[in-house]
Amino acid sequence: MLYDDFKPIVDIVLNNWTALQLAVEHGMGAPGGEKTAQLMSVYVARFCVENIADVDELTEVLEDLMDEEFETVCHDNSPREVAALLLNFLTLLKDGQHEELRNRVEAMPKCQKWLSTPIHDESTPPQCHGNPDDNTTSSSGEEEETDRNVIESNSAPEPMEEDPEPGWTVVRTRRKK
Secondary structure (H helix, E strand, O other): OHHHHHHHHHHHHHHOOHHHHHHHHOOOOOOOHHHHHHHHHHHHHHHHHHOOOOHHHHHHHHHHHHHHHHOOOOOOOHHHHHHHHHHHHHHHHHOOOHHHHHHHHHHOOOOOOOOOOOOOOOOOOOOOOOOOOOOOOOOOHHHHHHHHHHHHHOOOOOOOEEOOOOOOEEOOOOOOO
């Protein structure tokens, strides 16, 4: 199946996309960014295989996913470059030019394959971020006591001033008096 051959290529390309990697590493969007990026890879691979897409259309899909899922807008033309690269690889795959495809993929920079972790439910749409209220980590009582003491020893926090533009908050450092 074309999807099975194309999906690993999409993973490699998205693994090398700096904008996506930075968005995930810096927690842009909702929690669960790595899983969202993995689901994005599934969505992009299916979109390319199931549609007759051109560079402009795929660029728009990538820009929309980055904006909606990671609250990130790329001003560096990278979504267009990623779209062109993916469609080029898909064309090579469809045309049966496997040797040329393999050479081009191998020529790409090597990076940590953080998108290649298997996803159990590939039908989940990219919008699924998980529940931010889930607290599955536990800490020892000693750590909780230390945290409580630190919180109690701090003076009342200074209020943050909100910028008139919604969605932005001005954060100022505390100064000791």
